[in-house]
Amino acid sequence: MLAYLDEVVEESGLGPRIHHRHRVTAASWSTGERRWTVEVTREDTGEQLRLTAGFLWMCQGYYDHRRAHTPEWPGMDRFRGEVVHPQHWPDDLDTAGKRVVVIGSGATAATVVPALAQTAAHVTMLQRSPTFFIARPKTHELAVTLRALDVPEDWTHEILRRAHIAEGDELQRMSFETPDELRTFLIEEMRPLLPEGFDVERHFSPSYRPWQQRLAVLPDGDLFTALRGGTASVVTDTIETFTETGIRLASGEELEADVVVTATGFDLSVFGDVAFTVDGEPVDFTERVTYRGIMITGVPNMAYVFGYFRHSWTLRADLVSAFVCRLLEHMAARGAEVVVPTLRPEDADMPLLPWADPENFNAGYVVRSQHLLFKRGDREPWTHLKEYVEERDTLPAADLDDGLRYS
Structure with a gap:
């Protein structure tokens, strides 16, 4: 960029x-x-x-x-690890070999989790509510075809631009006219990319209508790759309190963490x-x-x-x-x-x-x-x-x- x-x-x-x-x-x-x-x-x-x-x-x-949106949770002051917000990411943050909990489920969390999972001991995406995800290749298949045919670059650019816009228009139309059909489509698109037995309906089926909030695009499905590889996992729950060593959830489960990333949005x-x-x-x-x-x-x-x-x-x-x-x-x-x-x-x-x-x-x-x-x-x-x-x-x-x- x-x-x-x-x-x-x-x-x-x-x-x-x-x-x-x-x-x-x-x-x-x-x-x-x-x-x-x-x-x-x-x-x-x-x-x-x-x-x-x-x-x-x-x-x-x-x-x-200047100011990121970070909720105040009980016990944050006693957590012995590091708490960071992606909007103010410290240059010297080292997560290699560490247990990381990323609080959030939107586009920022979906970007941070697979990146950290490459070197961290394990990354847990802790979400209060799910987000719709859609996996897309980094290189559009149509671009590969057009370049193989030696189509002029200006033509390729214009054709791809129209293809992206048309796809966006169709998803937006479905979100208003046939939201249940779009929900089913998005879930079924995710299902084969996730680990066997993964509870898609619990973790990746939001309560809101598709496109009532943003769809999070995953380049090459990188978040799903991390989940399949076991370097990342998803927990859907609410936070009861921070502890000295991590986060205790409303269900009673405790997530141990060395670093907590609050991908909780902006204002x-x-x-x-x-x-x-x-x-x-x-x-x-x-x-x-x-x-x-x-x-x-x-x-x-x-x-x-x-x-x-x-x-x-x-x-x-x-x-x-x-x-x-x-x-x-x-x-x-x-x-x-x-x-x-x-x-x-x-x-x-x-x-x-x-x-x-x-x-x-x-x-x-x-x-x-x-x-x-x-x-x-x-x-x-x-x-x-x-x-x-x-x-x-x-x-x-x-x-x-x-x-x-x-x-």
């Missing part, structure tokens, strides 16, 4: 425009100046900088990178926890409404990137980028310097709904953070969190005069 980013930066001449180790702390809009002023701290020197811009584009993602961060003001007034985002999942009511000349839960994040980043470029061109064409998402007269009685609908997506980090986030409406253009299959057609055709006020 870093090699790819370095290549893009070099090819595009972006190096001089990127400022590393700079933390944005505040952003203030002045209607009189029609400018954003952004307060920045250089983390290496502590120097305070002030940057101005006519348009502000927030591309900070949605993780809280959302609203626009990087940057303090926003508009004409001197603090912006309370919990009282604002999204515009197409790209802008915020009452906040001028500001856009943000938020991707998909069920497709690659970058698919929506591409669509949002094209939308913002089209918006800037539209502003220039009509001689406007300011654009503000503004509710229309017909939206006066519109109900304001939570940021996400739990019936659609109910991952823990979403449920925990709803009270911090902006709202959505029940009509266009005040909705968001749509699927790629719809937005790839609707966003490029969106009316730039609907819900946007120019001056």
